[in-house]
Amino acid sequence: MLEIKNLHAKINDTPILKGISLTIKPGEVHAIMGPNGSGKSTLSKVISGHPAYDVTSGEVLFEGQNILELDPDVRARLGLFLAFQYPVEIPGVHNAGFLRMAYNARRKENGQEEVDPMEFDELIRSKLNLVEMEPDFLERAVNQGFSGGEKKRNEILQMLVLEPKLAFLDETDSGLDIDALRIVSKAVNAYKKPEVGIVLVTHYQRLLNYIVPDVVHVMANGVIIKSGDKSLALALEEKGYEWLL
């Protein structure tokens, strides 16, 4: 469903991605690991269409369509989702209202009727339960004053509401205590289904104990230097990245 072919990208004339190739099939869970600064977040931003990055060569096909020329919102409505490593705070914007507008944008795209606040309220309750968030989260401004863990759970809540075909979760486990990690993993596992692809960007094997990947990739200096099965993550945990570099 997602095919990345020899992707090169730069920011402010600094090349960051230097030839990434990666294929994700429906139902698969991929993990991308690698040292800080290797370009993992850059990859997720390029795939979701951040304007600061220039793609210098390569292709990104989503369900066969080259998405690199599409605006970020169009990509999102096609079913691509990015959980941010650093979710953005938006003062003054009501979380529930924002979620409902995003949900309705997706419905409109699919030719479905928009839902009103009452209907949305029904729908969101079960999802809130999954990420173990209190309803008063919805009454606050988007991510404003949320703790690190709350922000990450809010990202997962958005994923559950928007029901993407491909979810790219950028370090959703960083900064989570063990309880929050368990909650987030449970929600992601509950969302896993045969038609959905999931990419987990992480530093830690511990997340992969909860969400078991089909493929593990190691990224360094803008390229994927090794791919393997879940045993690769265990080897990295034991030996670090040094032996691969």
Next chain:
Amino acid sequence: MATLSKTILTFEPGVMINTPIQVTSETTQIQVGKGAHVDFELLNYQGSLLVEVGDNARCTLLSNTHCGPQTHHAETIRIITHTHSHFQGFWFSEGGAETQRTLTVDVQGEHALIKLNGLAILNTTQTHTTHTFMNHHVPNCETHQFFKHIVANEAQCEFNGLVYVNEIAQKTDSYQANHNLVLSDNARAISRPQLKIFADDVKCSHGATVGQLDEEQLFYLKTRGLPLAQARSILISGFAEEIIDRIPLEGLRKNIFLQLKKQLETL
């Protein structure tokens, strides 16, 4: 209980009035007696008004200006606050060719709490100038100012805020903020917050920002499937709602909110 003449509105000590009193430009003075609790709504108020808030009195004033495109609007309001009084003011404006607003607060009684809030939405070639003068004559008062402007097209706004703390006014706690959202290359916002402090044991701060819509916030909204126009309007209205959410009078808050939504559609 209340003596109502056209030019001077007097509220006797202790009166409680639940619905906001409409004030027209003919009124030049409002006297809120000791312990009274009265709220006011000013619609397109032009001219000079003195509001005196007595000991322990509570008063919310909401001034709503939305006039025709040719109008030149001038509003001068002076507020005198006494001991343990609580005054909250909201100035909401849109429309009009030119608006000049001067707000002076003479903080004359200790332990008063004063909050001034403003929101202006400017389009086309409109200009809007606010002067505030928060003058602390006594110790132990808390004063807040929170003004926001949205400027589109070739509109211009200016905020000049002076917080003045006299030597005697120890333990003053004063905050002044002015945030400007500039939506086009030809729009302009000028912010001049000033502090003049002659007492040594005070807590005073100010913050001013002039900026465009935040690219990272826009990107975040877009990645959730919201088209650019909708993402922009969500951010602009979020910027404005931070002020509107503070209006304690529910009916008026709802009206202002609807007015804002309509106005934002034109940006």
